[in-house]
Amino acid sequence: MGKALIIGAGGVASVVVHKCCQNSEVFEEICIASRTKSKCDALRDKLAGGKTKIRTAQVDADDVGQLVALIRDFGPDIVINVALPYQDLTIMDACLETGVDYVDTANYEPPETAKFEYKWQWAYRERFEKAGITALLGSGFDPGVTGVFSAYAQKHYFDEIHQIDIVDANAGDHGYPFATNFNPEINIREVTAPGSYFEDGRFIETEPMSIKRVYDLPEIGPKDIYLLHHEEMESLAKNIRGIRRIRFWMTFSQSYLTHLKVLENVGMTSIEPIDFEGKKIVPLQFLKAVLPDPASLGPRTKGKTNIGCIFQGVKNGRERTYYVYNVCDHQACYREVGSQAISYTTGVPAMIGAMMVMTGRWKKPGVYNVEEFDPDPFMEALGKFGLPWQEDFSPALID
């Protein structure tokens, strides 16, 4: 059917590449382009010989000129951005200049401020409409599948959804005292920021990790879950009918939190540059350099993830609840594509989002979040490409 340009060659990109190759009817040709070309070449060498043709290229995705030249040379139908959130706007600019569709998994965040918001990318809406191209924002798991789950619940089970609790649990153990499951810099910026939740039309900020509950997750068991700010709350608050409250919860072990606290206390999580031996360095970027590479956790990580949404609302005047979730096994992911479940649960929906746009099912000029489209074909593809979901019509609720 067509061609995709994949930008980035890290943990998530590796899964996207594997999944595009498993779906060669749609992805006839891909180009893997990133800052470090040897990583792109290593991925190509692993997967070459199948039906999907694979090219590689070096690109600095902070540079619109380089991106435009690469897009013109390769001629993709879509650009899949699985580099870092810092590159979202330059890649969107390049898509506008070349008239090519765009998909990503994380919203823009300025490098110098740890604050991710949709306002920068939503500001492209008119320009994408005028150019007749689609930008699909946040097509990973959370954001991504959590938005699709919400649209699915709204379409099939509720007249109005009043409350959504998104619960992201990782019961995987990689055996290291401390490591992050995706890019350490992005991950630590996210978890050290103040928490927040949406209630009655506004966001209420909380101290980082100050709200904790215990939730008994299917196939994982009871876990400590902490309230965090997370980007999909911003779009779901706009797109879900009747919504009154949205909270996002993530599991952390006591050991992870203790390490994080110590690193914070000694200044290692700061993004303020400091002078070190005549050079400016950002402590968090230095920390990233000494922590294990998330892409290397695959063979070591055992256990499962469970990510899902618990809904409360009304249907035909009666109150109802609904929980939809996916359980993913780290070792099964590793056997299939050589990655752990965090990269897997992000990479599969990124490929599916691109497929939705390429096949025309989610093709509409403008800038959209996943929950603004028909969830059914995406839900069907989740099962087919390795992320089957389960439903519970009387789940335990989080107080």
Ligand SMILES: NC(=O)c1ccc[n+]([C@@H]2O[C@H](COP(=O)([O-])OP(=O)(O)OC[C@H]3O[C@@H](n4cnc5c(N)ncnc54)[C@H](OP(=O)(O)O)[C@@H]3O)[C@@H](O)[C@H]2O)c1
């Ligand atoms: N929605 C979700 O559920 C979800 C979950 C997890 C992650 N994510 C997102 O997924 C994305 C990828 O995460 P990851 O864990 O795969 O990160 P990663 O392993 O650090 O990979 C990032 C890749 O981007 C490349 N890159 C960085 N800056 C670049 C630039 N200026 N030009 C070209 N390439 C550049 C890196 O190149 P080098 O190899 O040279 O460093 C690396 O290959 C992130 O945006 C993350 O926030 C989303």
